[in-house]
Amino acid sequence: MTWTAVLAISGGAYLFKAVGVMAGNRFATTLEPVAGLVPAALFSAIIVIMTVANGTSLVFDARLVGVGLAVVAVWRRAPFVVVVLLAIAATALVRLLA
DSSP states (O other): OOHHHHHHHHHHHHHHHHHHHHHTTTTHHHHHHHHTTHHHHHHHHHHHHHHHEETTEEOOSHHHHHHHHHHHHHHTTOOHHHHHHHHHHHHHHHHHHO
16 A cells, blocks of 8 residues: 555545544434444445455455354354354364365
């Protein structure tokens, strides 16, 4: 990443913060329904990128199996430690067999 990009992104973040301070609570009621969904959407996007991306290409490997099993475990309301251990075990097993 170049310094120009870093400065542009930093300036944009500062600009958004300044607009938020100046706008005050004018948009609070309008944006309230969506504001609670933003962290989950960002976290999901980060997980997907870390799972299937390798540089500029898509990769479907053992990580996808581990995350898939973790999703099923979360859906079945398993404790967090169990979810992590299942994902680790599934990923390791697929890597061992491949």
